[in-house]
Amino acid sequence: MRIPCPHCGLRIHDEFTYYGDATVRRPDATAPNAEAAFYDYVYTRDNPFGLHRELWFHQGGCHEWLVVERDTRNHEITGARPARDVFSAGDAK
Amino acid sequence: MASRYSIFSLLKESFRGHRGWAPAWRDPEPRASYDFIVVGGGGHGLATAYYLAKNHGARNVAVLEKGYIGGGNVGRNTTIIRSNYLMPGNIPFYEHSLKLWEGLEQDINYNAMISQRGVLNLFHNDSQRDACVRRGNSMHLHGVDAELLDREQVRKLLPLADFDNARFPIMGGLMQRRGGTVRHDAVAWGFARAADSLGVDIIQNCEVTGIRQDASGVTGVETTRGFIGSRRVGLACAGNTSRVASLAGLRLPIESHVLQAFVSEGLKPIVPCVITFGAGHFYVSQSDKGGLVFGGSIDMYNSYAQRGNLPTVEEVCEEGVALFPFMSRVRMLRSWGGIMDMSMDGSPIIDRTPVDGLYLNAGWCYGGFKATPASGWCFAHLLATDESHTVARAYRLDRFATGRLIDEHGGGAQPNHH
Numbered sequence: 389m390r391i392p393c394p395h396c397g398l399r400i401h402d403e404f405t406y407y408g409d410a411t412v413r414r415p416d417a418t419a420p421n422a423e424a425a426f427y428d429y430v431y432t433r434d435n436p437f438g439l440h441r442e443l444w445f446h447q448g449g450c451h452e453w454l455v456v457e458r459d460t461r462n463h464e465i466t467g468a469r470p471a472r473d474v475f476s477a478g479d480a481k
Numbered sequence: 482m483a484s485r486y487s488i489f490s491l492l493k494e495s496f497r498g499h500r501g502w503a504p505a506w507r508d509p510e511p512r513a514s515y516d517f518i519v520v521g522g523g524g525h526g527l528a529t530a531y532y533l534a535k536n537h538g539a540r541n542v543a544v545l546e547k548g549y550i551g552g553g554n555v556g557r558n559t560t561i562i563r564s565n566y567l568m569p570g571n572i573p574f575y576e577h578s579l580k581l582w583e584g585l586e587q588d589i590n591y592n593a594m595i596s597q598r599g600v601l602n603l604f605h606n607d608s609q610r611d612a613c614v615r616r617g618n619s620m621h622l623h624g625v626d627a628e629l630l631d632r633e634q635v636r637k638l639l640p641l642a643d644f645d646n647a648r649f650p651i652m653g654g655l656m657q658r659r660g661g662t663v664r665h666d667a668v669a670w671g672f673a674r675a676a677d678s679l680g681v682d683i684i685q686n687c688e689v690t691g692i693r694q695d696a697s698g699v700t701g702v703e704t705t706r707g708f709i710g711s712r713r714v715g716l717a718c719a720g721n722t723s724r725v726a727s728l729a730g731l732r733l734p735i736e737s738h739v740l741q742a743f744v745s746e747g748l749k750p751i752v753p754c755v756i757t758f759g760a761g762h763f764y765v766s767q768s769d770k771g772g773l774v775f776g777g778s779i780d781m782y783n784s785y786a787q788r789g790n791l792p793t794v795e796e797v798c799e800e801g802v803a804l805f806p807f808m809s810r811v812r813m814l815r816s817w818g819g820i821m822d823m824s825m826d827g828s829p830i831i832d833r834t835p836v837d838g839l840y841l842n843a844g845w846c847y848g849g850f851k852a853t854p855a856s857g858w859c860f861a862h863l864l865a866t867d868e869s870h871t872v873a874r875a876y877r878l879d880r881f882a883t884g885r886l887i888d889e890h891g892g893g894a895q896p897n898h899h
Contacts, residue, residue: 389790402792406782406897408736424882430894431734431825431881435723437785460737460785 392468395450403448409433410441410455410471437461443471486590505670506550506677511684514710515543517864518702520689520725521718522546524555524665524850525842527672527683528857529717529864531589534679536858537865542681543711545704547688551669554720557787557819558850559742559764559776561755563600563660564625567616570875570887571828572623577872578855579659585854591671593663594769599754600660603635603804605649609759613655620657628656638753643806649760660755662766662774668853692729698837699729715840715864717856720820721785722843729836734825734881735844736896739784739818740776741793745811747771756804763800772814775801779821779847781897788818821846827899828887831859832869832878840864841878846899 389401411434415425438461444454453471458464484490484503494501517533519526522544533539562582564575586593604610617627631653636644644651673683684706691703692714701710718725723735752767765775777797780789794816801808824830824844829852834841842860845852859873869876875887881894892898 400792401782401790408783408895408897427882428732432732433723433734433736434732435736435783437721437724437737440783442783458782460783463784463786463790 389463389465391444391454391456391465393446393449393452393454394468394470395452396446399446399449401444403446404444404454405447407443407445410443410474439466444468486592505674506683509682509684511543511545511682511687511704511706511709514701515682516541516711516713517543518709518711518714519544520702520714520716522550522673522683522685523553523717523719524668524672524853525719525845525856525860526715526717527669527676528853529715529842529860530681530683530857531672531676531679532858532861533865534676534681536861539865540680542676543709544676544681544683545687545689545702545709546683546685547705549685550673550683551666554819554821554849555669555853556666557742557817558665559766559774560662560665560850561600561660561764561766562595562663562851563657563755564851565600565602565616565620565627565655565657565660566889567619568828568887568889571889572620572625573872574855574859574876575851576623576625577858578852581854581858582663582851583659585671589671589675591667591674593667593671595661595663597659597661598766599656599658600757601630601635601638601654601656601754602757603651603654603759605652605760610652613653617655626657626659628658630654630656639756641751641805641807643804646803649803656754662755662768663850665850672853672857689725689728692725692836692839694729694836699839712838713840713864714838715842715860717842717860719822719843719845719849722822722841726834726841726843729834729839731834731836733841733843733878736783736823737785738779738782738821738823738897739786739789740779740821740847741789741797741816741818742774742776743794743797743816744768744814745773745775745808746814748773748811751807758800758804760803761800763797763804765801765805773808773811779823779897780818784818785820786818787820789816821849823896823899825881825894825896826886826888827890827892827896829856829876830878831856831863831873831876833863833867834878846896
């Protein structure tokens with residue numbers, strides 16, 4: 389499995405550290421349902437069978453956090469973008 | 482009921498050219514409804530159905546399997562059994578499982594080649610020795626056998642291990658002599674045959690595609706072979722738990738990850754027990770055919786692919802060679818992958834769900850195989866009585882919300898770190 393890093397090109401996934409689901413968002417700690425929201429944020433996952441948006445850190449390369457789109461059924465990678473671009477655009481979901 | 486296996490039936494069939502053996506279980510058409518449906522015909526599902534029939538007298542039970550018996554994780558693991566756990570929520574459960582393993586072959590009348598050859602966790606520095614002493618003491622407090630071996634005792638067992646490794650010298654190990662290995666396929670076949678002989682319908686090639694509910698709870702499951710009704714449905718489909726549970730609208734504290742396992746060419750006997758390498762994550766035993774059966778960590782990313790990638794292969798083999806330098810010249814025969822339910826604290830879930838009549842057996846992480854009999858025993862108890870079994874009471878689904886986690890490794894809510 390190789391990840392197309394936007395800065396470094398196609399690199400073996402061993403250079404990256406995996407940080408899991410990129411679609412979960414830290415909830416507002418002051419909201420009335422904060423306890424339930426934090427439970428979901430910390431513990432529950434969609435765990436999709438198919439397309440998964442996930443965080444990888446390129447620690448053996450450019451030190452960029454990436455949002456990678458990958459199919460969990462066959463490991464096919466269809467995209468990798470800097471996480472800061474994805475989150476600033478608010479479209480990681 | 483299938484005929485009883487014994488030395489006499491074997492001799493009789495030997496003289497008849499083995500033409501008289503009957504199939505070990507039936508291939509029934511699904512009925513319209515059952516008292517209990519177990520989704521997943523792996524080790525845990527089959528054990529659940531067997532103990533439902535044997536311990537609770539259930540005679541109207543179906544096991545639904547999307548593929549074939551023995552095709553999933555029950556045939557993809559490294560066959561290790563042990564109960565050398567640390568946490569109070571875990572030890573009684575896994576010890577119950579080990580005790581069931583000890584009498585299993587007579588109970589189900591099937592040779593599962595259970596071999597209590599011992600499980601040895603090596604340590605390589607003072608703090609690891611302290612952790613092993615603590616774990617051994619914790620086991621003793623629960624009446625479980627544990628024995629601390631020093632360097633020379635380990636050297637007698639493993640003369641070919643690298644005791645003078647500059648970074649990871651072997652200083653000793655924690656031995657559980659009652660641990661060992663089992664022939665995993667025989668566990669699936671043995672439980673299937675034993676459950677079938679008590680009237681359980683094992684329905685293969687039957688994938689669950691929907692879970693039907695009304696106001697009072699579950700009413701049955703939609704499958705690729707039509708609707709099958711039941712008021713009590715148990716999910717035992719680790720690896721795919723999130724997919725099946727989502728059919729009932731549940732979102733679980735589980736991620737699916739791929740774990741690889743490996744087997745080498747056949748060698749003369751050199752690894753007398755199960756060995757775990759303390760300076761990494763590597764475990765090895767030697768099969769009766771002589772192959773080294775070994776594994777390491779999961780691949781670390783979500784996967785349903787049942788195959789892994791090469792960096793993990795390299796890592797596992799490097800650790801093997803660090804422990805046993807001779808392994809550098811051993812050829813690897815096969816490797817394969819299985820899909821693990823990685824829970825958020827590294828411990829399993831055997832509990833009710835928010836949907837009435839729907840029960841969950843999931844989150845087994847790396848540890849599902851050794852748990853097979855107790856998992857079935859406790860899940861059957863839960864399905865039949867609606868109450869958790871004493872030794873499985875800690876395996877609650879709501880423990881993640883209440884903070885009663887069972888984090889054996891102290892890894893936190895990162896499932897790939899357990």
